[in-house]
Amino acid sequence: MNFDTTFVLNMLTAVLLIVVAVVLYVNYGFKRKANIKGKHVLISGGSKGIGLEVAAQCFQQGAKVTILARDENGLKEAKKYICSKSEEKRDSEVIYFPVNVSKDYELLETIIQKAEDELGPIYGLFNIVGKAVCYRFLETPLNDFDDMIKVNYQSTVNCTRAVLKKMVTRNEGFIEITSSMAGLFGIYGFSAYSASKFALLGFAQTLAMEMKPHNISITITYPPDTDTPGFALENTTKPEETKLICESGGLLPPSKVARSIINDTLKGKFSSTVTFEGFILRTLTSGLSPPNGIFAVLLEANLMGPLRLVGLLILTHFNKIVRDCFKKRVHTKSE
Known part of the structure; x- marks a missing residue:
């Protein structure tokens, strides 16, 4: 019996696709959404902004909550806010500890032990703590680079x-x-901030590989500009170019961002974005990151090429903003 070359190639392609589909399903197939009711979750940076909303929404879902931040007065107010989000009287299931998590590691270990003694084993951790500084590179104080690494990464x-x-x-x-x-x-304008946040992806990818045998999911989230006290402070030094670039992504309320973070984390997704712009960036940079599922793999495989062209258009637009602002500054100085 003779088979033509086209038939053989089609059969081999079909077999290869089946093998790939099986491998993807075995490794990245359906994941049951985690249930945090009655479980203990810990939130760093839980006294305000996104962290506060994450804590409140986890509490609404029935979780026991520990929040960490530096300011004790802020933590007290945060507890009141979190407890107000539940109709049940569960104030004893929200505890807080003042600590600088970027520096006091030994104290942090002691606090973790106290929290577990009081509320039980920690089932989940939300690393929300962070801040941004925004200056042009040559205007950024050198100590800000160190500070960004400590606060956002360490x-x-x-x-x-x-x-x-x-x-x-x-x-x-x-x-x-x-x-x-x-x-x-x-x-x-984000040379210090972006670098500290880029480091987190490498950390998350490594952890995802190491924790897979332990059935511990790792999720890295990429929130857009969010209406928080930290964002308002960041805007005080933000160059005009940065403001114009960031305005294209809009400004979201922390409650919406928190909802997305919690939902994707409990689903066991590796990466999470909130907006369409975030989806484009995540897809373009997915590379060797663990996929969010079979459908996500197929979507990325088909969209990465076309989205590269979209990305170049976006980059061209941003570069035009930079050029226009530069010309404006030069013109202003010459007057």
Whole structure:
């Protein structure tokens, strides 16, 4: 019996596709959404902004909540807000500890132990703590680069390490790591901030590989500009170019961002974005990151090429903003 070349190639392609589909399903198939009712979750940076909303919404879903931040008065007010979000009288299921998670690691370990003694084993960690500074590179104080690494990267490392030590013995749980859309591509004025957020992706990818045998999911989230006290402070030094670039993505309320972070984390997704712009950036930079599922793999495989062209158009627009602002500054100085 003779088979023509086209038939053989089609058969081989079909077999290859079946093998790929099986491998994808076995490794990245359906995941049951985690249920945090009655479980203990910890939120760093939980006294305001996105962290406060994450804590409140987790509490609404029945979780026991521990929040960490530096300001004790802010933590007290945060507890009142969180407790007001539940109709049940569960004030004892919300506790807080003042601590600088970027520096005091030994104290942090002690606090984690106290929190678990009071509310039980920590099932999930939301690493929300972070801040941004925004200046042109040559105008950025050198100590700000060190500060960004400590607050945005080292804080996440410290909290994750302190929690994971016991979590791996239980072989269940999740770790959420909050990056930023500026952690997917460098933006004018964010040389210190973007670099510290880029570091989190490498950290998250490594953790995802190491924690897979322990049934612990790792999620990295990329929120857009969010209406928080930190964002208002960041805007005080933000160059005009950065403001114009960031305005194209809009400004979201922290409650909406928190809802997306919680939902994607509990679904066990590796990466999470909120807006369409975020989806484009995440798809373009997916590379060797763990996929969010079979459908996501197929979508990325088909869209990465076309979206590269879309990305270049976006970049061209941003570069035009930079050129126009530069010309405006030069013209103003010459007058």
